[in-house]
Amino acid sequence: MKKKSKSQIVYDHIEELVISGEIKPGERLPSEAKLCDILNVSRVSVRAGIEKLVAIGLVSKKKGGGTYVNKPSSDNYLSVFTPTLLHNTDYLELLEIRRALDSLAVQLCAKNITEAGIRKLAEIVEDMEHITDDGDFFALDKKFHLLISKYSKNRFLHNINLITWDVIQKTLRQNYNKVMNAARIVEHRKIYDAIIHKDSDLAKIFTLRHLEDIIDTFVCEYNQESQYEAIRRQRRR
Template sequence: MKDGRTSDKVLENIQEKIFTGEWKPGQKIMSEIKLSEELNVSRVSVREAIEKLATLNIITKKQGGGTFVNDLGPSVYLNSLLPMLILDRDNYMDILEFRLITEPETARLCAERASEDLIKELQFSYEKMKSYSNDMKKFTEEDLKFHTKISEGTQNTLIIKVNELLRNVLEYHQRTLYESLGPEGGIHEHKFILDAIKNKDSELAAIYARRHAERTISDLRKLK
């Protein structure tokens, strides 16, 4: 078996030990040599698996001190989505349909839970969006920042993490869409969402977030 495929099997084996609780947070895992002996694979394959898990923040390597299991919050389990999302950058419609399902409830929770400080940050982000109406790169950055703030307002770690994962994938597509159709629709819709959140009107926030997602999908279909 090739080293790449072997390292994936090693990674799955280590993940299973961690996710089932056999290896607990803070615990030092066995050395690369012992792992290679236990799994009957090369040290190269073990090292590759360890590096991947460290990148996903599931374990931490300490120079000269060994490798330790991290304390895994819910958001860590979503890190494995990142390679898939990067590879599937062209599935913009799939992402928009996912947002159509999630963003209304995200806006609803934000309206219920957002602090006054976060609402001020949303307002600031919206004002910057308006000021960048002739610069689609900066406008898109503020658009995505606005949605990031809404996710933070939910105080839900999974929602925040999913938004973070989607943000980089969305940036190119969102900018292309705005360059083709202009920012006016986005500016108006973000204002409605913002006002609903400021007024703590969770139902209205969800309705406007849904309309915003639906309009974006409709615009993309027209372009295609």
């Protein structure tokens, strides 16, 4: 267990304040001096920690005025990855992106995956089928999809996926668990089978269905309409 740096303590503390909703977007952080007292570190460390949060776009500083939590609509583009509280509509937006990118990832993965990769993927699928605790599913699901994007050999794709799952883990686990059920596990198996047979088209189809099922379940649960749903309905006409 490596010791956390002082600036990391500050970073984590403020991030937690924002994720938990204790400080909402638009609101002001405690002043640097107060944070020094609370966390028992020097102002140098407080400033270093805040500096990082500024860089990723979670907060903004105003000389003489204080430090404020950015609103999600901030034009700082890195704010995509900031762990602000996400609402259900935000989650749908995220799922729409997953639909587009996961289907690309699985295509590339089926083409590029190695024997070692297949073994790892097999292990995950099997673990998933013998799950006892509901909480474990999240970890396995994340692993499964990240492994696929890793073997897509497209680093940008994989990195975007890492971010996506990081956001899901930090802010959406409650919502997430509600859309989990036995059907998801079968879908993973199907995707896996398509990958090992190097059938990228089939893998893509199963991945699209997988994401569409997740979206459907989520929309049902919350009686909301996704933009994707609207497009699909339009197509049926």
